[in-house]
Amino acid sequence: MERLLDVLREGLGLTGTKEGCGEGECGACTVLIDGEPTLSCLVPLFQCEGRRIETVEGIAAGPARDFLERFVATGGVQCGACTPGIVITAWALLQRNPAPSREEAREALAGNLCRCTGICGEPDR
Amino acid sequence: MIAAVRPRSLDEAVRHLGEDPALVPTAGCTDLMVRGPEALHRMDRVIDLLGVPELRGIREVEGGIEIGSTTSFSEIRRSAAVRAAFPILAEAATMVGGWQIQNRATLGGNMANASPAGDSLPVLLALDAVVVVAGAQGLREIPYADFHIGYRRTALRPGEIVARVRLPYLPAGAFQAFRKVGTREAQAISKVVVALAGRIEEGRIAELRLAAGSVAAMPVRLRAAEEAVRGQAPGPETADLAGREAAREVTPIDDVRSTADYRRFALERVVRRMVMGIAG
Ligand SMILES: Cc1cc2nc3c(=O)[nH]c(=O)nc-3n(C[C@H](O)[C@H](O)[C@H](O)COP(=O)(O)OP(=O)(O)OC[C@H]3O[C@@H](n4cnc5c(N)ncnc54)[C@H](O)[C@@H]3O)c2cc1C
Numbered sequence A: 001m002e003r004l005l006d007v008l009r010e011g012l013g014l015t016g017t018k019e020g021c022g023e024g025e026c027g028a029c030t031v032l033i034d035g036e037p038t039l040s041c042l043v044p045l046f047q048c049e050g051r052r053i054e055t056v057e058g059i060a061a062g063p064a065r066d067f068l069e070r071f072v073a074t075g076g077v078q079c080g081a082c083t084p085g086i087v088i089t090a091w092a093l094l095q096r097n098p099a100p101s102r103e104e105a106r107e108a109l110a111g112n113l114c115r116c117t118g119i120c121g122e123p124d125r
Numbered sequence B: 001m002i003a004a005v006r007p008r009s010l011d012e013a014v015r016h017l018g019e020d021p022a023l024v025p026t027a028g029c030t031d032l033m034v035r036g037p038e039a040l041h042r043m044d045r046v047i048d049l050l051g052v053p054e055l056r057g058i059r060e061v062e063g064g065i066e067i068g069s070t071t072s073f074s075e076i077r078r079s080a081a082v083r084a085a086f087p088i089l090a091e092a093a094t095m096v097g098g099w100q101i102q103n104r105a106t107l108g109g110n111m112a113n114a115s116p117a118g119d120s121l122p123v124l125l126a127l128d129a130v131v132v133v134a135g136a137q138g139l140r141e142i143p144y145a146d147f148h149i150g151y152r153r154t155a156l157r158p159g160e161i162v163a164r165v166r167l168p169y170l171p172a173g174a175f176q177a178f179r180k181v182g183t184r185e186a187q188a189i190s191k192v193v194v195a196l197a198g199r200i201e202e203g204r205i206a207e208l209r210l211a212a213g214s215v216a217a218m219p220v221r222l223r224a225a226e227e228a229v230r231g232q233a234p235g236p237e238t239a240d241l242a243g244r245e246a247a248r249e250v251t252p253i254d255d256v257r258s259t260a261d262y263r264r265f266a267l268e269r270v271v272r273r274m275v276m277g278i279a280g
């Protein structure tokens, strides 16, 4: 089954979406499908017909620009493999809940792993 | 190239399945997509259930609620009806992977995948769920206690799918509880999951359904423990008894996540603590 992730990266050249584990464990491949954070490594292409898919390129060019700049400025990045997925998930959380508690942020980001810096710092940004 | 049929109604879905019972149903694909390249390659004909409206959503019905098989765990944990009547199902839903997984993973997929570690499965056992199954012959009902018949085997016949699950309301004054012991709270395949539901009458346990995952080849009711505490007053002795019986009756396995001994030990403690929590 052809994966949405491969179509984005190879078919469309949208390489902002990363592949970490390819098994649903790391969150690096997160995109929004109809506004919901979804792992593109686990989505077969045929289920995407008629759906709105947003990648990090899309939200970075639009409303999430300021948020992204703040994210980069506070030093959230080492190798950067996890960053697009974290940005998308955090952005989706802030759309639903503009002032999440530490606990809410931690839970929302539990599916996004960072093997360089450790996820624990992320909710502060 | 794979051929995916995407039916728009339940009638259309069962017609396809009747013609070709080897079609693989796809829902959230959180299990299917991690089966490895070879398995995915063999899966050349699939039937996508996500576009079938009859399989979707949560409804209140006479005497209980019905949850469509393609309802996601995100929808389940958000549902006011589920949270009010069956908080342990909402709680289990919050334990299935992280946010992204919960947005896609479905209740029907959890059931049909039939992992002994599936988090929602002991809850469905404790709540005495009824599975409504659809096939070319129409609908039939299977008590959930008869749904799992062996390691990753279910009572579904070729060409049948899970249509929905019915949860009968518990009587007034009933208790329910859920506990997952994993390596981390979210994102962990369970080492032990336990769910229970029941009723106290005149200070004694009149009814108890106790179920566990990851302690046998399939999710199981702990019938010896249930039997042992029926008619007893809740308290430390009853809790000890339930824990002991539970540990005795299960047949856990050693695997990469845990050992059989640890699982039996964890089960005994979890059951003891949960039965202790039943208010007298
Ligand atoms: C990173 C990660 C973490 C996870 N964490 C957990 C966890 O903590 N707890 C847990 O329980 N699970 C977990 N899982 C497993 C998985 O998410 C669940 O089992 C999920 O409920 C499967 O649902 P699905 O809709 O994605 O199933 P799919 O992958 O679409 O299907 C699974 C199987 O069921 C069949 N099927 C699906 N729907 C039906 C139906 N209606 N009728 C008949 N057959 C059907 C499919 O053919 C397939 O064989 C995790 C998975 C991943 C990748």
Ligand code: FES
Pocket: A018, A019, A020, A021, A022, A023, A024, A025, A026, A027, A028, A029, A030, A039, A040, A041, A042
């Ligand atoms: S690449 Fe999709 S979750 Fe890791």
Ligand code: FES
Pocket: A076, A077, A078, A079, A080, A081, A082, A083, A113, A114, A115, A116, A117
């Ligand atoms: S910065 Fe390297 S994985 Fe997060």
